[in-house]
Amino acid sequence: MSPRSLLGTDQGSGGAALDLSVRIAGLTLANPVLTASGTFASGREYAGLVDLDRVGAIVTKGVSLEPWAGNPSPRIAETASGMLNSIGLQNPGVEAFIAKDLTWLAAHHPDVPVIVNVSGHTCAEYARVIERLEETEGVAGYEVNISCPNVEHGGMAFGTDRYAAAEVTSACRAATGRPLVVKLSPNVTDVAEIARAVEDAGADCVSLINTLLGMAVDTETFRPMLARVVGGLSGPAIKPVALRMVWQVAGAVDVPVIGMGGIRDARDAAEFMLAGATAVAVGTANFVDPATVTHIVDGLAEFCRTRGIVRVADLTGALVTD
Amino acid sequence: MRMPMCEACGDSGNRDMAVEHVVVRSNDRVCEGVGLMVLEAPATASKVRPGQFVHLRIASDREFMLRRPFSVHRAHGGTLEILYQVLGRGTRAMSLTQREDRMDLIGPLGHGWDIPDGLTHALLVAGGLGAAPLGMLAEELARRGVAATVVMGAPTGERLVARDLFERVARRVEACTDDGSAGEKGFVTVATHRLLDEGGFDMVYACGPEVMAKAVAGQAFEAGVACQVSLERLMACGIGVCLSCVVATVNGQKRACVDGPVFDAREVSWDVSEIPPRH
Numbered sequence: 041m042s043p044r045s046l047l048g049t050d051q052g053s054g055g056a057a058l059d060l061s062v063r064i065a066g067l068t069l070a071n072p073v074l075t076a077s078g079t080f081a082s083g084r085e086y087a088g089l090v091d092l093d094r095v096g097a098i099v100t101k102g103v104s105l106e107p108w109a110g111n112p113s114p115r116i117a118e119t120a121s122g123m124l125n126s127i128g129l130q131n132p133g134v135e136a137f138i139a140k141d142l143t144w145l146a147a148h149h150p151d152v153p154v155i156v157n158v159s160g161h162t163c164a165e166y167a168r169v170i171e172r173l174e175e176t177e178g179v180a181g182y183e184v185n186i187s188c189p190n191v192e193h194g195g196m197a198f199g200t201d202r203y204a205a206a207e208v209t210s211a212c213r214a215a216t217g218r219p220l221v222v223k224l225s226p227n228v229t230d231v232a233e234i235a236r237a238v239e240d241a242g243a244d245c246v247s248l249i250n251t252l253l254g255m256a257v258d259t260e261t262f263r264p265m266l267a268r269v270v271g272g273l274s275g276p277a278i279k280p281v282a283l284r285m286v287w288q289v290a291g292a293v294d295v296p297v298i299g300m301g302g303i304r305d306a307r308d309a310a311e312f313m314l315a316g317a318t319a320v321a322v323g324t325a326n327f328v329d330p331a332t333v334t335h336i337v338d339g340l341a342e343f344c345r346t347r348g349i350v351r352v353a354d355l356t357g358a359l360v361t362d
Numbered sequence: 363m364r365m366p367m368c369e370a371c372g373d374s375g376n377r378d379m380a381v382e383h384v385v386v387r388s389n390d391r392v393c394e395g396v397g398l399m400v401l402e403a404p405a406t407a408s409k410v411r412p413g414q415f416v417h418l419r420i421a422s423d424r425e426f427m428l429r430r431p432f433s434v435h436r437a438h439g440g441t442l443e444i445l446y447q448v449l450g451r452g453t454r455a456m457s458l459t460q461r462e463d464r465m466d467l468i469g470p471l472g473h474g475w476d477i478p479d480g481l482t483h484a485l486l487v488a489g490g491l492g493a494a495p496l497g498m499l500a501e502e503l504a505r506r507g508v509a510a511t512v513v514m515g516a517p518t519g520e521r522l523v524a525r526d527l528f529e530r531v532a533r534r535v536e537a538c539t540d541d542g543s544a545g546e547k548g549f550v551t552v553a554t555h556r557l558l559d560e561g562g563f564d565m566v567y568a569c570g571p572e573v574m575a576k577a578v579a580g581q582a583f584e585a586g587v588a589c590q591v592s593l594e595r596l597m598a599c600g601i602g603v604c605l606s607c608v609v610a611t612v613n614g615q616k617r618a619c620v621d622g623p624v625f626d627a628r629e630v631s632w633d634v635s636e637i638p639p640r641h
């Protein structure tokens with residue numbers, strides 16, 4: 041059976057214009073390819089290498105209320121088909137973020153939706169970051185990071201307990217009417233349970249996966265490769281796990297899902313969409329090829345065209361399991 | 363309170379950078395474990411300044427994926443020379459590449475060596491592969507008529523890489539080897555101490571193991587001579603976004619890939635080899 045009949049669409053690939061837009065949490069994005077938090081800063085450094093206006097949305101590096109110093113070095117280690125990081129959400133705090141990043145984005149790329157990734161040690165801190173950002177223009181929505189494995193307090197501690205996850209979500213929900221995405225941790229037994237909890241608490245969308253807790257050892261020195269010993273695994277190595285979790289969550293909640301984990305090309309992106317993601321995000325691959333996001337946008341268009349699919353959104357959940 | 367992050371954040375210093383697809387012109391063994399790769403990279407070669415680096419994608423779809431940072435040793439006639447030491451997967455793959463092989467790089471990257479106007483006599487200190495980023499500098503100093511004295515150190519005489527280049531352009535070259543097979547037996551710091559005592563230098567440029575860079579920075583400070591050091595950090599993105607390459611400085615944490623790799627030695631917080639978490 042061809043994907044065309046599978047999707048029940050009979051438009052040919054010839055005449056009809058391809059629609060790459062998707063809707064998540066009340067936002068219409070020109071295409072479904074986002075940058076994953078922490079791998080793209082706010083886009084400024086990539087400006088000379090990528091056409092930022094072609095990115096579906098920029099998801100910023102995690103922003104906290106006060107400046108955070110991050111973890112000791114070494115903070116990264118390359119592993120088979122992936123990398124570990126223990127950056128620890130180093131960031132200059134919300135005021136500097138507004139003054140530098142948001143101002144620059146508004147001046148140079150006013151049309152690219154900006155989703156601000158938010159971190160905190162307590163529910164109140166998350167909410168206060170959002171409250172501060174509510175006073176500014178140029179924020180399309182928030183992604184609440186309850187899944188960073190690299191901080192002692194907050195981060196993943198919220199994302200691995202459904203009550204804590206719901207509590208952070210409620211606090212953030214109360215602080216904003218803007219689209220609210222909650223980013224889930226894969227370091228749990230039942231990710232669907234956490235997804236349902238944040239949906240019930242008011243999330244408009246869930247994104248997953250954040251990094252998988254991992255470790256690597258230097259056999260020359262007998263030391264861990266990361267100063268913090270453990271860190272978050274990302275890159276192609278985690279794609280099958282990410283895909284499985286996206287599929288589970290998409291089946292468990294009604295809100296849209298942003299899928300990520302090891303995406304390198306349009307086929308990877310299509311896999312996530314077929315498994316139920318409405319949009320996808322690209323992380324580690326940006327480090328290897330800075331133009332990955334735009335290549336995927338072009339590749340998805342081609343993927344659809346060659347299969348007679350006229351709306352990329354039709355890929356979402358089109359997995360055939362019978 | 364001081365911001366635990368560079369002021370320049372987001373203010374990328376890498377305005378000239380681009381992805382360039384390059385072709386391997388030659389790749390030859392220099393000595394045990396060290397190779398010299400010549401890349402046809404006209405765009406980068408025309409822009410690169412001494413001390414800058416390129417982020418090289420050695421091969422795609424092998425067992426590793428991240429790029430590897432390498433200083434530009436020399437740039438001439440549309441080519442870049444990279445002097446590299448074989449350490450792990452990436453550099454081993456590099457040692458196996460052949461003429462006409464293709465790869466790509468992002469470059470030129472980073473803040474290189476500052477050459478202030480009016481400089482008269484510079485002391486260049488190269489520990490092992492630290493000679494790599496000093497090659498272009500030595501040539502540029504010669505071009506500007508600045509005298510250079512080079513102190514280089516290596517385990518053995520055979521491993522004094524780039525010695526010919528330095529002898530061609532520098533006023534004086536002193537070698538130090540662990541086994542005494544060439545030059546003085548012992549560490550470079552013995553020679554640099556003596557030279558700085560003799561005086562006459564108005565800048566020290568150092569690159570090598572961090573303990574060496576730190577020791578030389580201390581000697582320069584005592585002697586009242588300005589000093590710049592090129593520091594290495596593990597790098598994922600190479601362009602300032604991932605924060606894997608931070609260096610502790612008296613002005614907060616800076617990124618080696620954008621604010622460095624060359625730093626003013628007085629700016630580096632040498633005692634903070636590890637930055638403790640704040641919370």
Ligand SMILES: Cc1cc2nc3c(=O)[nH]c(=O)nc-3n(C[C@H](O)[C@H](O)[C@H](O)COP(=O)(O)OP(=O)(O)OC[C@H]3O[C@@H](n4cnc5c(N)ncnc54)[C@H](O)[C@@H]3O)c2cc1C
Pocket residue numbers: 118415430431432433434444445446447448449450451452453454491494495593594595596597623
């Ligand atoms: C700005 C900059 C310029 C550099 N210039 C040169 C150069 O001109 N010539 C040269 O030979 N090397 C240079 N290096 C170091 C070079 O990048 C590493 O040796 C290389 O990435 C190792 O890759 P690998 O896959 O062979 O080793 P891996 O398998 O990744 O690691 C093998 C060993 O090398 C160490 N290592 C890995 N990456 C680095 C790094 N970035 N810095 C220090 N140690 C590292 C690891 O900790 C490990 O012990 C430079 C590094 C930086 C940051």
Ligand SMILES: Cc1cc2nc3c(=O)[nH]c(=O)nc-3n(C[C@H](O)[C@H](O)[C@H](O)COP(=O)(O)O)c2cc1C
Pocket residue numbers: 076077078079101102125127129157185188223249250251273274275276278300301302303321322323324325604
């Ligand atoms: C260096 C690095 C920094 C990251 N920083 C953040 C962050 O600040 N906030 C966040 O929610 N996720 C962060 N992540 C997780 C990514 O956004 C993403 O969820 C994960 O890396 C999986 O995608 P990938 O395999 O495409 O990289 C970071 C990942 C990396 C590699």
Ligand code: FES
Pocket residue numbers: 596597598599600601602603604605606607608617618619620
């Ligand atoms: S290597 Fe990514 S910030 Fe320097």
